[in-house]
Amino acid sequence: MKALLVIDYTVDFVTGKLPVGQPALDIEERIAALTEEFVECGDYVVMAVDVHEENDPDHPETKLFPPHNIRGTEGRDLYGRLREVYENNKNRIEWMDKTRYSAFHETGLDEELKKRGIRELHLAGVCTDICVLHTAVDAYNKGYSLVIHRGAAASFNAAGHAWALEHFAGTLGAEITD
Template sequence: MDALIVIDFTYDFVEGSLPVGQPAIDIQETIATLTQQYVDQGDFVVMAVDLHEENDPYHPESKLFPPHNIRGTQGRALYGELANVYQRNMDSIYWMDKSRYSAFCGTNLDILLKERGITKVHLIGVCTDICVLHTAVDAYNKGYAITVFEDAVASFNPQGHEWALAHFKGSLGAEVIISSK
């Protein structure tokens, strides 16, 4: 069994307060399709969703980005068809709040993967060069094999996106592939 980690594909990151914009809109169908495929295969699917508190002066992102994915706001809602996939498969998808870039930092993700004997993670979502990248680095440091779907990640920084794709391959030994949808 493998794990699919869907990272931060929420309204705020697609077209809300910290938008990736069209590049994220363009991958929404692929993200929904891949998520459903992994659920149907019986793989472990994780929604790793950014969670922030309103006006948190202690969180380091408060100095770097506008407020986003604030607890209790519509900005945290899954975007587009992914929301429907989640609603149909809530019993088969693990929702995990995260408060840092990496889905591993401050969460029980590593424990959940190890309990299930998972050694390979597949990453999709946004932003390629921030949360997807930091999750991949932590996965690498914890010994997981990594696959990143190039057609299911996006960023508001085109140069950062391209750099991260090269970094996944060249420095983390990740497989960077195009989905077969």
């Protein structure tokens, strides 16, 4: 059994408050098509979406990044065609709020995957070297096999993106695919 985790492909991370910009725009079609493929096959699909409270002085990211993905704002909406795919398949795609880089941190994701007998995780989204990376490390440490979709992942930092892809393969044993 396998699952697709789409991480943080939101307005704020593509063109909004903390934009990856062109690299994120370049993956729009691939990330939407990949999501449709998994939905059509009946696989478990999760939109793991960053959520922050406005003016939260205790969140560690507050010191690192400008406010982004604030609860109740349009910045948390899925971006572009992915939003359409989600809207058309809400009954087959799970929305999961996350408050840290990793989609496993206090979300119940591990329990949901185990309940479904899932052992293989496919990862897509932004940022390759931040949230996708931290999710992948946690998945590896929990014993999941990983497939990273290079054509459906992007980062602010081209060097960080390239390093993360090498790290996934060389250190986490992930399969890297387009």
